[in-house]
Amino acid sequence: MIRLQGVHKAFGANRVLRGVDLEIPEGETLTIIGGSGTGKSVTLKLMVGLLRPDHGRIWVDDTETTFLNEDKLFEEQKKFGFLFQGAALFDSLTVAENILFGVRNLRPELLANARGVVEQKLGFVGLKPEVALLKPAELSGGMKKRVGLARAIAHEPKYILYDEPTTGLDPIMSDVINELILSLQERLKVTSIVVTHDMKSTYKVSNRIAMLHEGRIVAEGTPREIQSSENPLVKQFITGSSQGPIQMAVRHA
Amino acid sequence: MFHNPVAFVGRRLLGWARTLGGVVVLVQKTVYWLFKARPDVRNTAIQMNEIGVRSFPVTSLTALFTGMVLALQTGYSFRKVFNEPLYVGTVVGLSLLKELGPVLTALVVAGRVGAAIAAELGTMNVTEQIDALYTLGTNPVRYLVVPRFLACLVMVPLLTVYADLIGILGGFGIAHWRLGIPAPVFWDEINAIGLEDGFHGLIKSVAFALIIVITACYKGIRCQGGAEGVGQATTSTVVVSMVMVLVSDYFLSSLLVSLGVG
Structure with a gap:
C-alpha cells in the first residue's frame, strides 16, 4: 500500500x-x-x-x-519499477545491459541466469530476444517504451x-502498451x-x-x-x- | 523585475550562494562515494580513455607549437638585447613546466572534455536518465561523477607532463635548427631546472583538473530545460572553468611560490 x-x-x-x-x-x-x-x-x-x-x-x-x-x-x-515518459534508456548501453542494470544492483541473485532474465522480460513486453543486442538509438518510440517497461519489471518490483x-505513440502502439499494462497486472499481480x-x-x-x-x-x-x-x-x-x-x-x- | 535594486542584488547573491552550496555538496558526495564503494573500474577506464587518450592529439599540437613559438620569440628577442639567443632552454623549460604546460592543457581539457561531460550529463538529466539511475538502485554521483572525477584527476596531470615534454621538444627543434643553439647548451639549461619547478606545474594541474570536472559535472547534473538547457550548461561549463583556471592560476602560483615550491 x-x-x-x-x-x-x-x-x-x-x-x-x-x-x-x-x-x-x-x-x-x-x-x-x-x-x-x-x-x-x-x-x-x-x-x-x-x-x-x-x-x-x-x-x-x-x-x-x-x-x-x-x-x-x-x-x-x-x-518500485518506474517507466519514464521518454523511457529514459541509457544510450551507451545495449537493451540487455539496460534490462540488467537494475537487476545487478537490486536483485543480484537473478544474475545467475542473466540471459534468461533478459529473454523473459523481453518476452513479457512482446519483443524478440534479438533486440537484446541493439542500442536504444536503433529502436522505435514504441520499442523504447517496451524496453523501458522490461527494465522496470526486471527486478520484479511490487509497484x-x-x-x-x-x-x-500512435493509437495502435498506445493500445499495445495498454494491453501490456493489463497483462502485467494479471501475470505479475x-x-x-x-x-x-x-x-x-x-x-x-x-x-x-x-x-x-x-x-x-x-x-x-x-x-x-x-x-x-x-x-x-x-x-x-x-x-x-x-x-x-x-x-x-x-x-x- | 529590476525595479528594486536591493531585491535584484539579493537575488543574485542568493543564486551565487545556492550554486556554491551545490558545488560543495557535490564535492562532499563525490568524496563520500569515492571511499564508500569500490569505484566502477570499467566506467573509469572508459572515462580515462575519453578524457586522457583522446585529448592527446590536440594537447600535442597545442604544446608543440607553443614550445616552438616560445623558443622563436625568446631567441629573437634576446638576440636583439644580448646579440646572442641566450637562455632559450631555460625560458622554454620554465615557462612550459610552470605555466604553459598546465594552463594550456587545462584550457584544452576544459574546452574538449568539460563541454563533453556537461553535455552528456545534461542530456541524461533532461531525458530523465539520472532519475532512472536512482530508481534502478544506483547513485548518480557514484556512477557518473566518481569515474569522471578519478579520470580527470589522473589524466590531466599526465597530459600536462606529456605537454611539457612535447613543448620542450618543439622548443628544442626551433632552438637548434633555426636559432643555431648547440644541443648540449639547450639540454644543459633544461637539466638545470629544479624538480620543484615541475612539481609547481603538476600541483596546479591537479587543481585545474578538479575545477574542470566539478564545474562540468555540476552544470550537467543541474541542467534543466531541454536542448536549450543542455546548450547553456555546456557553454557555461567552458566559460566558467576556463576563467576559473586562469584566475586560480595566479593565486595558486602565488601560494606555491610563497611556500617555496618552484
Whole structure:
C-alpha cells in the first residue's frame, strides 16, 4: 500500500502540489489524470523518493519514507519499477545491459541466469530476444517504451509506476502498451500507478481514477463513476472541452 | 523585475550562494562515494580513455607549437638585447613546466572534455536518465561523477607532463635548427631546472583538473530545460572553468611560490 497524506511540493514560487491525499491499496491500478503541469509526474516521483515533499507524509507499506536517509530509501526503492515518459534508456548501453542494470544492483541473485532474465522480460513486453543486442538509438518510440517497461519489471518490483506510458505513440502502439499494462497486472499481480491524460488508456487500464487539479485531488472513483461524474472539472477534462472551469493558459492569450 | 535594486542584488547573491552550496555538496558526495564503494573500474577506464587518450592529439599540437613559438620569440628577442639567443632552454623549460604546460592543457581539457561531460550529463538529466539511475538502485554521483572525477584527476596531470615534454621538444627543434643553439647548451639549461619547478606545474594541474570536472559535472547534473538547457550548461561549463583556471592560476602560483615550491 502507498499512502500520501497532505503532501505539498513547490518549485520556487510554483506551488505544484497543495495537499494531496491518496491511498493505493495492493493489487490496484490507480490512474492519476489531470492537465499538463498539474503535478502528476511530481506525485509519482514523490512516491518513489526521487523528490521529497515540502510538507506532508508518504508511506510505502508500513514504512514512512518522507524523511528516510538515502540508504534506507534505497531499500524502499527496490519495491518500485518506474517507466519514464521518454523511457529514459541509457544510450551507451545495449537493451540487455539496460534490462540488467537494475537487476545487478537490486536483485543480484537473478544474475545467475542473466540471459534468461533478459529473454523473459523481453518476452513479457512482446519483443524478440534479438533486440537484446541493439542500442536504444536503433529502436522505435514504441520499442523504447517496451524496453523501458522490461527494465522496470526486471527486478520484479511490487509497484510499477507509469509516467505517461502512451504519450507520443500512435493509437495502435498506445493500445499495445495498454494491453501490456493489463497483462502485467494479471501475470505479475503488481500494484500500478499510471499518470496520463489519455482518457482511452485511463478507462482501459484502471481500477480507480483520481483527478489532480490545482495541486489537489478533486475527484476519485472507478472508471464508471468518473465517466458519470457531475463534477464540472471532471466533466470538462474527460470530454476534452476548452469551455469550463479549467482555465488553460491559451485562454488568457 | 529590476525595479528594486536591493531585491535584484539579493537575488543574485542568493543564486551565487545556492550554486556554491551545490558545488560543495557535490564535492562532499563525490568524496563520500569515492571511499564508500569500490569505484566502477570499467566506467573509469572508459572515462580515462575519453578524457586522457583522446585529448592527446590536440594537447600535442597545442604544446608543440607553443614550445616552438616560445623558443622563436625568446631567441629573437634576446638576440636583439644580448646579440646572442641566450637562455632559450631555460625560458622554454620554465615557462612550459610552470605555466604553459598546465594552463594550456587545462584550457584544452576544459574546452574538449568539460563541454563533453556537461553535455552528456545534461542530456541524461533532461531525458530523465539520472532519475532512472536512482530508481534502478544506483547513485548518480557514484556512477557518473566518481569515474569522471578519478579520470580527470589522473589524466590531466599526465597530459600536462606529456605537454611539457612535447613543448620542450618543439622548443628544442626551433632552438637548434633555426636559432643555431648547440644541443648540449639547450639540454644543459633544461637539466638545470629544479624538480620543484615541475612539481609547481603538476600541483596546479591537479587543481585545474578538479575545477574542470566539478564545474562540468555540476552544470550537467543541474541542467534543466531541454536542448536549450543542455546548450547553456555546456557553454557555461567552458566559460566558467576556463576563467576559473586562469584566475586560480595566479593565486595558486602565488601560494606555491610563497611556500617555496618552484
